[in-house]
Amino acid sequence: xxxxxxxxxxxxxxxxxxxxxxxxxxxxxxxxxxxxxxxxxxxxxxxxxxxxxxxxxxxxxxxxxxxxxxxxxxxxxxxxxxxxxxxxxxxxxxxxxxxxxxxxxxxxxxxxxxxxxxxxxxxxxxxxxxxxxxxxxxxxxxxxxxxxxxxxxxxxxxxxxxxxxxxxxxxxxxxxxxxxxxxxxxxxxxxxxxxxxxxxxxxxxxxxxxxxxxxxxxxxxxxxxxxxxxxxxxxxxxxxxxxxxxxxxxxxxxxxxxxxxxxxxxxxxxxxxxxxxxxxxxxxxxxxxxxxxxxxxxxxxxxxxxxxxxxxxxxxxxxxxxxxxxxxxxxxxxxxxxxxxxxxxxxxxxxxxxxxxxxxxxxxxxxxxxxxxxxxxxxxxxxxxxxxxxxxxxxxxxxxxxxxxxxxxxxxxxxxxxxxxxxxxxxxxxxxxxxxxxxxxxxxxxxxxxxxxxxxxxxxxxxxxxxxxxxxxxxxxxxxxxxxxxxxxxxxxxxxxxxxxxxxxxxxxxxxxxxxxxxxxxxxxxxxxxxxxxxxxxxxxxxxxxxxxxxxxxxxxxxxxxxxxxxxxxxxxxxxxxxxxxxxxxxxxxxxxxxxxxxxxxxxxxxxxxxxx
Ligand SMILES: CC/C=C\C/C=C\C/C=C\C/C=C/C(=O)SCCNC(=O)CCNC(=O)[C@H](O)C(C)(C)COP(=O)(O)OP(=O)(O)OC[C@H]1O[C@@H](n2cnc3c(N)ncnc32)[C@H](O)[C@@H]1OP(=O)(O)O
Ligand SMILES: Cc1cc2nc3c(=O)[nH]c(=O)nc-3n(C[C@H](O)[C@H](O)[C@H](O)COP(=O)(O)OP(=O)(O)OC[C@H]3O[C@@H](n4cnc5c(N)ncnc54)[C@H](O)[C@@H]3O)c2cc1C
Numbered sequence: 121x122x123x124x125x126x127x128x129x130x131x132x133x134x135x136x137x138x139x140x141x142x143x144x145x146x147x148x149x150x151x152x153x154x155x156x157x158x159x160x161x162x163x164x165x166x167x168x169x170x171x172x173x174x175x176x177x178x179x180x181x182x183x184x185x186x187x188x189x190x191x192x193x194x195x196x197x198x199x200x201x202x203x204x205x206x207x208x209x210x211x212x213x214x215x216x217x218x219x220x221x222x223x224x225x226x227x228x229x230x231x232x233x234x235x236x237x238x239x240x241x242x243x244x245x246x247x248x249x250x251x252x253x254x255x256x257x258x259x260x261x262x263x264x265x266x267x268x269x270x271x272x273x274x275x276x277x278x279x280x281x282x283x284x285x286x287x288x289x290x291x292x293x294x295x296x297x298x299x300x301x302x303x304x305x306x307x308x309x310x311x312x313x314x315x316x317x318x319x320x321x322x323x324x325x326x327x328x329x330x331x332x333x334x335x336x337x338x339x340x341x342x343x344x345x346x347x348x349x350x351x352x353x354x355x356x357x358x359x360x361x362x363x364x365x366x367x368x369x370x371x372x373x374x375x376x377x378x379x380x381x382x383x384x385x386x387x388x389x390x391x392x393x394x395x396x397x398x399x400x401x402x403x404x405x406x407x408x409x410x411x412x413x414x415x416x417x418x419x420x421x422x423x424x425x426x427x428x429x430x431x432x433x434x435x436x437x438x439x440x441x442x443x444x445x446x447x448x449x450x451x452x453x454x455x456x457x458x459x460x461x462x463x464x465x466x467x468x469x470x471x472x473x474x475x476x477x478x479x480x481x482x483x484x485x486x487x488x489x490x491x492x493x494x495x496x497x498x499x500x501x502x503x504x505x506x507x508x509x510x511x512x513x514x515x516x517x518x519x520x521x522x523x524x525x526x527x528x529x530x531x532x533x534x535x536x537x538x539x540x541x542x543x544x545x546x547x548x549x550x551x552x553x554x555x556x557x558x559x560x561x562x563x564x565x566x567x568x569x570x571x572x573x574x575x576x577x578x579x580x581x582x583x584x585x586x587x588x589x590x591x592x593x594x595x596x597x598x599x600x601x602x603x604x605x606x607x608x609x610x611x612x613x614x615x616x617x618x619x620x621x622x623x624x625x626x627x628x629x630x631x632x633x634x635x636x637x638x639x640x641x642x643x644x645x646x647x648x649x650x651x652x653x654x655x656x657x658x659x660x661x662x663x664x665x666x667x668x669x670x671x672x673x674x675x676x677x678x679x680x681x682x683x684x685x686x687x688x689x690x691x692x693x694x695x696x697x698x699x700x701x702x703x704x705x706x707x708x709x710x711x712x713x714x715x716x717x718x719x720x721x722x723x724x725x726x727x728x729x730x731x732x733x
Contacts, residue, residue: 128467128470138705138706138709147504157250160247164236214258219395222258223344223396226256236251237252256396257571258396258575259395259396261344261397262341262345264296264341264346265345268439269297270290271443272298272366272415273285276350276417276436278417281416293374294347297340297346299349299351299352301337301338301339302314302334303401307584307585309364310363314404315328316353317356317357318411318421318425322408323410324410325355327407328404328405335402336400336401336402337402338388340397340398342401343398343400345398346372348368350368351367352366357421358425358426362427365415365419365436366414368413368415369409370409371385372385382404384403385402385403386400387401388401393573393576394578418436432529434529435526441532447543448503448507448536449504452543452547453504454572454576457572458496458569459493461558461567462493462555462557463493463497465558466489466493467482467484469559471559489557492557493554495716495717495720496553498714499550501693502689502690503546506689506692507543509696510688513535514535517529517531531611534593534595537589537592538590538688541589542681542685555567590678593681594652594677596614597652598653601653616687617646621639621643622733632715634711638687641691642687644683644725645684649684651680652677656672690717690718697711697714
């Protein structure tokens, strides 16, 4: 029996001027991917939530075979076992639980999904993510394992190390974390104090956190879950500091899960959000690991202690760059979830009258409510689509890097840094706007929005604090501006610094031309970047050192990075909406949404746009 839908919601949906399926297919990468995304949780929920005879299971299994047989290697006996095991315990909301209970419940669900992903032989990363998200909606205790731990092995390990360690991670023979941040340092990596001193006699590294501030602090899963870390430490060999390197460090006994000798590890305590992630601390008291435990894809330590440096010492940062891309995309989807909740609520919530005596209206009828929500719908689309555009750039650059061509690394770092800051800040303000648009009920945990905020707003801090990331991007943009000042050739992504002109044909009383919108954002970015460069040079002209002048110009440099990201987002949104092959009614609507996003941005940053005319 179909669920009964609220009549106001049904009416609102019936007024759509486009077919939602067109958009859903576009957002999820096509009908087949969408079908898989929907089929998996539905299948598992059906298996879990109803008493099923073996006949039922066979019918479903056969049903699956016609749809998704290309990847489901189901074996009914295992399915039955998983179903029974989980059904008896069932789902419990963590909202009313203590942190300990919530962690245990999330761990129970995560272990269940890990098992199911293996049983279903789900290879596709996206499908794994969709599947997990259904069962572990909050912070997943294995999050670091799924993302940074495995990415670090894949990108920093030699082929032999990947062969040896990745299967352990894929089968959960080990559970990992990525331990870099220390109590005293998160941003300034050159300030990390943990040491890895090479003992040439025994061909081992001696790992040590010599001070309280060198304690690893914050890594997810360190508190309870992980038994191995990819740990970043200052390599010292032959008496020389060779900078930050990555090491495979066993933390806990694989059977007893007790900390190994020399290891002090635990949970850092309650946080603003992310309650079911056990972020932890770690102290190492001269812990020995074999030389082979240093991840040696790019840099090496030979048996005699000789350090072989990497071709580029920034390659050790690749796992962070990779994860910033994950954050860029997830920010858009988080806002999409929050604005979906708020918009549906606004269709069914009747409050106050527009016409006295006319009866209470759906709050979606208030123009102020539409402004709150439609701008966030547009922002969610913009962020999701810009993340796809950035990922395309990343994939092409990364494939070059894998062949040893590192020319795009600076552009990639700048793009991921600025877009991670832009998207997470936009997501944070957008989710909060959605919560407030739901009045008191938005403040209930049951609305789902508070946890979306408290969990995801940490993305403004982790993986590179946003201001710092903007300044990183500004290094690249400023270099490009200096090159533009000298008439030199620029990277493709920043050639607009030399070509952007303000020749807007639209006038305010006509429907604005989309090309004019892109040109306006491009010109605004070029102007702000040029202004930041001018302020930096003014600082130098005042006799300041390069670093003092950089600090003197840093507020404008942050603005330059954000203006660059805003331009990249508007351009990606408009170009992808025009080129996506939608039917006329859908394309018309999406271009209207793109205009709303761009014009709202001009209003919010009207100072910049007025200043550049
Ligand atoms: C959405 C979430 C989904 C699921 C949840 C999943 C997981 C759970 C949640 C959280 C996990 C969080 C994990 C973490 O937070 S891991 C730790 C992250 N830490 C950081 O990001 C540290 C940030 N700091 C830095 O990256 C560096 O210290 C910084 C870049 C700020 C400074 O570097 P440095 O000290 O070397 O000085 P600079 O002179 O500024 O840079 C030198 C040079 O190197 C270039 N550079 C720097 N970084 C990179 C990079 N990543 N890639 C490429 N190039 C890089 C930089 O541009 C300079 O070059 P140049 O300008 O040519 O001189
Ligand atoms: C939920 C969560 C999960 C995390 N998970 C992990 C993990 O799994 N593994 C891991 O290794 N780490 C993890 N971290 C740590 C995270 O990476 C750091 O918190 C982050 O890198 C910021 O560093 P910090 O905390 O030292 O902040 P700081 O750098 O001390 O920032 C404080 C202020 O100083 C300013 N500042 C710092 N440097 C500069 C500069 N050069 N110019 C201008 N302003 C500056 C910043 O803008 C900010 O306003 C996590 C953090 C959180 C919150």
